[in-house]
Amino acid sequence: MSTEKFELIAPCHFGLEAVLKREILDLGYEISKVEDGKVTFLADAQGIADANVFLRTTERILLKVAEVKAETFDELFEATKALPWERYIPQDGKFWVAKANSVKSKLFSPSDIQSIMKKAIVERLKGVYNVSWFPEDGASFPIRVAFMKDVATIGIDTSGVSLHKRGYRQMTVKAPITETLASALIMLTPWKKDRSLVDPFCGSGTFPIEAAMMAADMAPGMNRSFLAEDWKHVVPRRCWYNAVEEAQDRVNLKIETDIQGYDIDAEALKAARANAKMAGVDSLIHFQQRPVKEFHHPKPYGFIITNPPYGERLEEKAALPQLYSEIGESYRGLDKWSMYLITSYDKAESDIGRKADKNRKIYNGMLKTYFYQFLGPKPPKRSQSQEKKEGTIE
Incomplete structure (x- = not known):
């Protein structure tokens, strides 16, 4: 699986996309898209580890699952259910839609988007794993979805705690800069x-x-841990050791x-x-x-x-x-x-x-x-x- 290519999304502060783009290119990965507040790039499993450990200017690294168009909750349910979630989430995986946001879209209630998508993923995985119930006591797979003009970009968060937390800031004063x-x-x-x-x-x-x-x-991330370290079927352990x-x-x-x-x-x-x-x-x-x-x-x-x-x-x-x-x-x-x-x-x-x-x-x-x-x-x-x-x- 290590040669498999993924699309990764790196969010950043609005207005600083060019800096992040430069960083990703310097790491040796190919950019597929630059939008307001995020840069999307192509990488293998090693790239997931490298991006988390070395990038200084992104908040987190999302593994992009898909982009789907949905104007109704039925459409969202069917589109989400049709995605190959089993590629990422094992049978004991703990998965939830951690964050949903919506701009200029017909579906705008974050809590409704979250619960509909969770149901759809459960339905999909029930069929794949032939079980009616999931223990969810394994690795964590927080899912994030962003709607823009009725198109939902769906990703799984590989980082966990936001990457600006390098692990050194034990003490802060008021209004620190990230x-x-x-x-x-x-x-x-x-x-x-x-x-x-x-x-x-x-x-x-x-x-x-x-x-x-x-x-x-x-490297900013060399002294901290990341959620995807537990995704051994997606990112082999040696990728983290290498980074x-x-x-x-x-x-x-x-x-x-x-x-x-x-x-x-x-x-x-x-x-x-x-x-x-x-x-x-x-x-x-x-x-x-x-x-x-x-x-x-x-x-x-x-x-x-x-x-x-x-x-x-x-x-x-x-x-x-x-x-x-x-x-x-x-x-x-x-x-x-x-x-x-x-x-x-x-x-x-x-x-x-x-x-x-x-x-x-x-x-x-x-x-x-x-x-x-x-x-x-x-x-x-x-x-x-x-x-x-x-x-x-x-």
């Missing part, structure tokens, strides 16, 4: 591991930690980095340090308690990548103009730096005192935010002999 979103935003910048990176509002440390994991080539072994071989913590996280909140920094340690990258990050107005850095050509306060609460809103003008002031004091910030605060540019060179709309959950990009000059190309002298070429 690990997948932080990764995608870093990847939208030209930052490389030999350049300085500072997050002056680091909170529980997500940006610096994700950057350090990238710098050390540490994790490759992930472990790639880690390199002996690199020189200049990654820093500042925050004025001592509790946040405590959380950030604990999380970095948990992620195994504490040696690559320097955390420090300091306000943004005291931020300066001697080196040129660095990056600020940050998620400053948005002022979601009224009493915080009043402090924003002052805060963003301090961000602008600190930024102007840096030599040839670039600054990338994600915020829903609509006066960010005027308070910073400079128009962003680029900005892109990104949905952070339901919140519309902007990723403002203030671009510094590119550093001069260094000659190889110079790099050898500085020891940056291995």
Whole structure:
């Protein structure tokens, strides 16, 4: 079964499909479709393991079962029943329709869609396995269905707990940015591991930690488990061993980095340090308690990548103009730096005192935010002999 090709669906934040597409291509898999908030690609069983272990910017990996058109519950029942569920779900499998959503479709009640589809799958499997009852005490197969204009895309979740949960974030502060979103935003910048990176509002440390994991080539999923590890008939055990072994071989913590996280909140920094340690990258990050107005850095050509306060609460809103003008002031004091910030605060540019060179709309959950990009000059190309002298070429 290992040579069998599957279609896999990788959901992501709206506006960040291009970053995820690049990641999938870099893993060596072929893209079949890019839509709003998801990328579909072709892979074998090894690809299911690789995608879960290595992809930084997707929320989960769904094994696509089918797309079916249904305008009535009868049609949905018959179409679902006609699918080859036995290819995926063994006789003792635990299966349920974990999530249903519907956009511009005649069938829109999630709970009705869920129960009709569950009944249809039970009917199908009763016929195949010749049983009238299922123990459902084996591996888990949560099914997800998304209706768009009366077409249902049906997939089985291979990941389980969302992939943004890398396993390192034990402690959080209020309104943290997810690990997948932080990764995608870093990847939208030209930052490389030999350049300085500072997050002056680091909170529980997500940006610096994700950057350090990238710098050390540490796979985001190497220290966690996935539902499909129990699907031995679909993904042989060795696929997971291969992925994790490759992930472990790639880690390199002996690199020189200049990654820093500042925050004025001592509790946040405590959380950030604990999380970095948990992620195994504490040696690559320097955390420090300091306000943004005291931020300066001697080196040129660095990056600020940050998620400053948005002022979601009224009493915080009043402090924003002052805060963003301090961000602008600190930024102007840096030599040839670039600054990338994600915020829903609509006066960010005027308070910073400079128009962003680029900005892109990104949905952070339901919140519309902007990723403002203030671009510094590119550093001069260094000659190889110079790099050898500085020891940056291995």
